[in-house]
Amino acid sequence: MKPTHQDSTDNVESDVDGRVRIFDTTLRDGEQAPGFSMDRRAKLRMAHALEALGVDIIEAGFPQASPDDFAAVAEIARTLKTPTIAALARCQEADIDSAGRALEGARHSRIHLFLSTSPLHREHKLGKSKQQVIDIAASAIQRAKALAHEVEFSAEDALRTEPEFLAEIFSVAVEAGASVLNAPDTVGYVTPTEITRMFTYLREHVRGADKVVFSAHCHDDLGMAVANSLAAIAAGARQVECTINGIGERAGNAALEEVVMALHTRRPLFRVDTGIVTQHLYPTSRLLAEVTGQPVPRNKAIVGDNAFAHESGIHQHGMLKHRGTYEIMRPQDVGAKTSLVLGKHSGRHALRQRLEELEYDLDEATLDAVFERFKNLTDKQRSITNDDLVALMDKHRNNHHTAAVAVES
Numbered sequence: 001m002k003p004t005h006q007d008s009t010d011n012v013e014s015d016v017d018g019r020v021r022i023f024d025t026t027l028r029d030g031e032q033a034p035g036f037s038m039d040r041r042a043k044l045r046m047a048h049a050l051e052a053l054g055v056d057i058i059e060a061g062f063p064q065a066s067p068d069d070f071a072a073v074a075e076i077a078r079t080l081k082t083p084t085i086a087a088l089a090r091c092q093e094a095d096i097d098s099a100g101r102a103l104e105g106a107r108h109s110r111i112h113l114f115l116s117t118s119p120l121h122r123e124h125k126l127g128k129s130k131q132q133v134i135d136i137a138a139s140a141i142q143r144a145k146a147l148a149h150e151v152e153f154s155a156e157d158a159l160r161t162e163p164e165f166l167a168e169i170f171s172v173a174v175e176a177g178a179s180v181l182n183a184p185d186t187v188g189y190v191t192p193t194e195i196t197r198m199f200t201y202l203r204e205h206v207r208g209a210d211k212v213v214f215s216a217h218c219h220d221d222l223g224m225a226v227a228n229s230l231a232a233i234a235a236g237a238r239q240v241e242c243t244i245n246g247i248g249e250r251a252g253n254a255a256l257e258e259v260v261m262a263l264h265t266r267r268p269l270f271r272v273d274t275g276i277v278t279q280h281l282y283p284t285s286r287l288l289a290e291v292t293g294q295p296v297p298r299n300k301a302i303v304g305d306n307a308f309a310h311e312s313g314i315h316q317h318g319m320l321k322h323r324g325t326y327e328i329m330r331p332q333d334v335g336a337k338t339s340l341v342l343g344k345h346s347g348r349h350a351l352r353q354r355l356e357e358l359e360y361d362l363d364e365a366t367l368d369a370v371f372e373r374f375k376n377l378t379d380k381q382r383s384i385t386n387d388d389l390v391a392l393m394d395k396h397r398n399n400h401h402t403a404a405v406a407v408e409s
Contacts, residue, residue, distance in 0.1 A: 020263065020272045021239040023215065024050050024256060025059040026288065027072075028088055030247035032062075035294055040072045042291040047076045049287050050244075053280045055083055055256075057239075059112060062088040063102040064095040070102050078105035084150065086110040091140035100147030110180075111144040111151050113137070117169055118157035134169050141176035152180035154217065159185045159198060166198075167205040174208035180239060181212050185228055188221025188251060192231035199235035215239035218254045220246060225254035230262055233270060244288045245296055245303065257281045257302040257334065265329055282335035302329075308336055344378035358386060360393055370396050 027046060031038050038046065043060070050058050060077065063070040077085045085106040089095035091113055103109040115137050116125050122133060137153060144151045153173040158166055170181045183202060185195065195216070203209050216232035216239070218225040229240045246255030260276045267273070285303035289296050298305045308331040331337050348371050355362055355370070362370075373392050381388075 018272055019238065020233055020274050021056040021213065021215075022054075022256065022260065022274050022276055023057040023059065023086070023217075023239050023241040024055040024243065025217075025241055025253065026050070026243040026247065026256075027076075028059040028061050029241075029249060029253055030243035033247055033249050033252070036247050036292045038291055040068060040075065043072045044075060044079065045291060046244075046288060047080055049280070049284045051080050051082055052277065053284050054275045054277045056275060057084040057086050057110060059086040059088060059241075061102075064089065064098040070098060073099075073102040074105065077103050077109065081107060084108040084110050086112045086152065088112045088114065089140075089144070091115045091136050093143065096140060096144050096147065100144070103148055106149075109148040109150070111148040112154065112182075113140050113144055113151065113178075114154040114156050114182075115140070116157055117155040117166060118160040119162070120160065121157050130165055134172050137169055138172050138176040141173055141178050145177035150180065151178045152182055152215070153178040154182035154184055154215075156184065157186045158183035159190045159195065160187070163198065163201050163205075167202055170202060171207035174206065174212055179212055180215055181206070182215035182217055182239075182241065183232075184217035184241070185219055185225075186217075188219035188225060190228060191224060192227050195228045196231045196235045199232050199237055203236045213238045215241060216254075217241035219248065220251040220253065223251070225252070226258045226262065229254040229259050230270070233263070233272065238272075245285055245300065247288070247292075247294075255301070257285060261302050261329060261334065264333075278333050279335045302334055303336070307331075344375070344382075346378070354386070355389060355393070358389060358393075366396065 027038070027043050030036055031043070047058055047060065058076065058080070060073040061069040063073050073085070073087050085103060085108065087099035087102050087110075089099040089111055096111060096113070099111045103111070115133060116122060117133060122128055122130070126133065128136070141151050141153055153170070155161060155166055155169060166183065173181060181202070183198060190198075195218075199214060199216070202214060206212075214237045216229050216237045218228040218232070225246070229242065233240060240254065240259055242254040242256040242259050243252070244256050246252040246258070260274055260278065260281070263270050263272060263274060264278060282303050285296055296304055301307060308327065348367065351371055351374055352362060352367055370392050373395070374389075377388065377392070
């Protein structure tokens, strides 16, 4: 039976202008990537973290894939209070019914249907005509509509589908009861210019476009998932599907933290908001690394160790004068901290600040002497710790004391 409380599609029309919904698929698309699988306990931990992060929709899994996946979706659906919980399903009766059962305990539920639409997929994957694909989609949406509060329809490989056919199947999807239309770049093939053109076309040609939310789901095979997601938003998409740390099949998905902070940092350009509590981005990223055993690359945007780290003397000097010289975001806004890393590229200004933080009172002569020893040490090791600096200061004091005793004698 379809849930009896208010259909959450009522909210779709009200926030379509200035709000972008964040649809997180870390637990489904991200988790099915090699090396990132999570057990039920890990999925529940991540789901709670995503709820605290302020994610609008959590795709909890693919219930028909396995009994464990079904159980994980059901537990998340029963436990979480704020986000919409989505379950993935093929346009097949068994999948749809399984998703509906798994979502029974959800306060806000969504069945996420997908069906291939591109010529390549129609011929080689489905062996179906255009009309057959349309009929399958319509029937599946009608069935799912009776089992969840919302239905999202995804046209798999949409960005390699004929625009006219994509607009037609989306129009039928709206008539059948879908409230979210997802046009995924399934294989990470298109460019921002192409995705802009496609979303603009869909909003102009889909019948009932004003009644639904258009969604983007971009893969990173050519390294353009985030750029394509932002282009889709600029063209009117009001849902973006992404994952923490950008994990996902092959080269991954659009990274949630990058999309969100691009919209936040460049708000005057995009003029939209999300409901994400950005201060939770770094901790959520680190939790995912913990539960999957996959470390975050140091140079990862927003949440990598180097994202707010500065070693270059020129950069460090600028940062000490004014953060805005080399940081376009405040690290505390994502739950991180600025780090002035001391290494072979560091200068006197950064060394002085660190020594003063360690409560050393420095005159210029002392700084000159310690800086020379510091540079010699950087030739031997990549970074200099506070313990190294204490040792340098102790050595300087001992040498200075020995020299003073020698003079007196």
